[in-house]
Amino acid sequence: MADLKTLYRNLRIKYKLLVLISAVIATFGILIVVVQQYAFEVYDREIYEQSSAALNQTAAAIENELRKVQQQSYRMAIDEVIQEQLRKIKDAGSDYDRYLASYQIRERIVLLGGLDNHVRSVQLIDAHGGEYSVGKAPVSYTAGRIRLLERETSLTQGGNTWIEPDEEDGALAAARLIRSYEQLSLESLGVLAIRIDMHRLTADVAGASLPAKAALLIYGKERMIFGPAGFEGEERLLRAYAAAASNGYDIIELGGRRYFLTQLPSAYTEWTYVTLIPYDDIFHRLADVKNWTLLAYLLLFLLTVFFAFRFARGITGPIEKLSAKMKRVQMGNFAYEDDEDQRDMPMDETGQLHRNFRIMLQRIDELVREGYARQLAVKESEFKALQAQINPHFLYNTLETINWSAKMARQPHISSMVESLGFLLRSSISLKEPLIPLSQELGIVLHYINIQRIRFEERLDFRLDVPDVLMPVLIPKLSLQPLVENAVNYALEKMTDTCVIAITAEEKDGLIELTVSDNGPGMDESILMRLKSGEVKPKGSGVGLRNIDERIRLLFGEGYGLDIASRRGEGTRVRLRLPIREGGGNQHVPRAAGR
Structure with missing residues (x-):
C-alpha cells in the first residue's frame, strides 16, 4: 500500500489525472449497475408512494367537495324560509297555501345552490310525504326510497347521512332530517337529500392529480359509490383485492392484464379509495429509462475522456513553461521574456503564478534601481545637512547682534x-x-x-x-x-x-x-x-x-x-x-x- 502511494505521488500530473479519471469512470459504471439493480427492487414501492400521494390528494379534494355539499345541505335544513314553509305545510293549510309554500321552497333551494355543477338534484320530502325536486336531473323517489331516507336520517337526528347508490337511484346522496329550531321544539319538518353527480365531481377535482391511464374507484360500506366503465362485473373481486392489500398496494390480474392497485381508507367516511394503473405500461417506460441511462453513460464517458485530456493539458502546459522560466532565472538571467500566448493566459492559479512571477522579477529590478538611487539620495542629504547647520547659527548670531544693538539704543x-x-x-x-x-x-x-x-x-x-x-x-x-x-x-x-x-x-x-x-x-x-x-x-x-x-x-x-x-x-x-x-x-x- 505504501509503495502504491509513493508511486502515485511521484507520477506526473497528467498521469495522475488519467488515473483519477479512470477511477471515476469505473466508479460510475459500478454505481450505475448497483443503482439499476436497486431500482428494480424499490420500483414497486416508488410507484406506490407516487400513487398513494396522488390518491391521497384526490381523496382529499373529493372529500373537500363532499364537505361543501354537506354544509350546503345544512344551510338548506336550517334556512328560515324553508323551515317556515315546511311548518305551514305541516300545519295542514289549504291547497293554495301548500302550492305557495312549495313554490317558495323550490325558489329558495335554487338560491341556496340547488343548481350547482356537482348537484344532480335536491329532493325534499315534507312531513306529509309530499316531494319537491329541484335540479338538473330531478327524480321522483318511490315510497320505499322515502322510507329508507327517513329511517337512515332518523338515526343521526338532524346530522348528515350518506345514502349510497343502489338499484333504484344510482347517485350518492347527502341526506339529513329537517328539524324545527323555533323555540327549540326540534320537531321533524321533513327530509332533505342532495344527489351528487360523482362523475362530474371526480372529473373536476381528480383529473390532474391521478397518473395517466389510472382508474379511480370508490367503495362504500356495501356498494361501489363510483367507478369507471369496464369494472362493473369485477366489483366483488376488486373489493377483495383492496382488502387484502395490507401494505397499501398490490399487483393484481384482471381480464388477462396486470394492474398496480393502490388503496386508501378514508379518514372522513367509511369508504375506500382505489386506483388501478396498467402495470405493463409501467415496465415499458422502465425499459426506456434503462436504455436511455446506458446511452447517457456512454456519452458521459466519451465527454469525460475528451475534456479530461484538455483539462490536463491546460494545467500542465503553463506549469512546464513557468518551470522553464524559473530555470533561466536560476542561471542568473533576470530578464522576463513574454510568451506569444501571454495575453491569453487564464485567470486561474497557473495564470496567477505566471503573473506573480513576472511581478516578482519586475519588483526585483525596481528594488535594485531604488537601492542605487537611495544611496545617491543619502549622499546628497548628508551634503545638504552640512549646509543646513551653517544657516541657523548665522541667523542666531544675527538676531543676537540686533538684540544688543536695540539694548544699546535703548x-x-x-x-x-x-x-x-x-x-x-x-x-x-x-x-x-x-x-x-x-x-x-x-x-x-x-x-x-x-x-x-x-x-x-x-x-x-x-x-x-x-x-x-x-x-x-x-x-x-x-x-x-x-x-x-x-x-x-x-x-x-x-x-x-x-x-x-x-x-x-x-x-x-x-x-x-x-x-x-x-x-x-x-x-x-x-x-x-x-x-x-x-x-x-x-x-x-x-x-x-x-x-x-x-x-x-x-x-x-x-x-x-x-x-x-x-x-x-x-x-x-x-x-x-x-x-x-x-x-x-x-x-x-x-x-x-x-x-
Whole structure:
C-alpha cells in the first residue's frame, strides 16, 4: 500500500489525472449497475408512494367537495324560509297555501345552490310525504326510497347521512332530517337529500392529480359509490383485492392484464379509495429509462475522456513553461521574456503564478534601481545637512547682534521682540521630540504673544488659566501655538475692539482638555467645514487644524483629537482632548498679564 502511494505521488500530473479519471469512470459504471439493480427492487414501492400521494390528494379534494355539499345541505335544513314553509305545510293549510309554500321552497333551494355543477338534484320530502325536486336531473323517489331516507336520517337526528347508490337511484346522496329550531321544539319538518353527480365531481377535482391511464374507484360500506366503465362485473373481486392489500398496494390480474392497485381508507367516511394503473405500461417506460441511462453513460464517458485530456493539458502546459522560466532565472538571467500566448493566459492559479512571477522579477529590478538611487539620495542629504547647520547659527548670531544693538539704543520693544523671535526659532528647530511638556509649549505661546502684543498693543488681551499640576503633561509639539496664531489671524486682525484670547486647561475623566478661545467674529458653518477638511489653508505658520488633529490621532489613537466650535458673531473655540502622560521639563511658566 505504501509503495502504491509513493508511486502515485511521484507520477506526473497528467498521469495522475488519467488515473483519477479512470477511477471515476469505473466508479460510475459500478454505481450505475448497483443503482439499476436497486431500482428494480424499490420500483414497486416508488410507484406506490407516487400513487398513494396522488390518491391521497384526490381523496382529499373529493372529500373537500363532499364537505361543501354537506354544509350546503345544512344551510338548506336550517334556512328560515324553508323551515317556515315546511311548518305551514305541516300545519295542514289549504291547497293554495301548500302550492305557495312549495313554490317558495323550490325558489329558495335554487338560491341556496340547488343548481350547482356537482348537484344532480335536491329532493325534499315534507312531513306529509309530499316531494319537491329541484335540479338538473330531478327524480321522483318511490315510497320505499322515502322510507329508507327517513329511517337512515332518523338515526343521526338532524346530522348528515350518506345514502349510497343502489338499484333504484344510482347517485350518492347527502341526506339529513329537517328539524324545527323555533323555540327549540326540534320537531321533524321533513327530509332533505342532495344527489351528487360523482362523475362530474371526480372529473373536476381528480383529473390532474391521478397518473395517466389510472382508474379511480370508490367503495362504500356495501356498494361501489363510483367507478369507471369496464369494472362493473369485477366489483366483488376488486373489493377483495383492496382488502387484502395490507401494505397499501398490490399487483393484481384482471381480464388477462396486470394492474398496480393502490388503496386508501378514508379518514372522513367509511369508504375506500382505489386506483388501478396498467402495470405493463409501467415496465415499458422502465425499459426506456434503462436504455436511455446506458446511452447517457456512454456519452458521459466519451465527454469525460475528451475534456479530461484538455483539462490536463491546460494545467500542465503553463506549469512546464513557468518551470522553464524559473530555470533561466536560476542561471542568473533576470530578464522576463513574454510568451506569444501571454495575453491569453487564464485567470486561474497557473495564470496567477505566471503573473506573480513576472511581478516578482519586475519588483526585483525596481528594488535594485531604488537601492542605487537611495544611496545617491543619502549622499546628497548628508551634503545638504552640512549646509543646513551653517544657516541657523548665522541667523542666531544675527538676531543676537540686533538684540544688543536695540539694548544699546535703548529700544526695549525691539529687544523683546528679537529675543522672543529667537526663542521661537530655536524651539522649532532644536526640539526633536514629538511630545514636550505643556510648560514648554506654553513658553512658546507666551513668546509668540509677546511679539503680537508689541504689534497690537491694547487690542490684544491674552489670558492663561492652566493649573500647575498639569504643567508636566506631555502634548504634541507646536499644537497650541498654531491655534493661538489662527486666533490672531482670524479674530484679532478683523476686529477694531479688544480681542480676548484665552487658553484654559482642565482634567476631565482621566483626560486633559486644552481650550483656545476668542471673542472674534466667528465663522459660518461652510467655512468651518472647509477649514476642518483642510480645503482652507490657514494663515501664518501654515500648520492647519487638520494637521494637528491627524498628529494627535497618530500619537494617541482615534479616541483623541481636536474639536472646533464657531458661530458667526459668537467667536471660536478649539478644544484638544489628550491622555495624561507626564514628562520632565520646566513645570512652571510665567502667567500672562491681563493685557
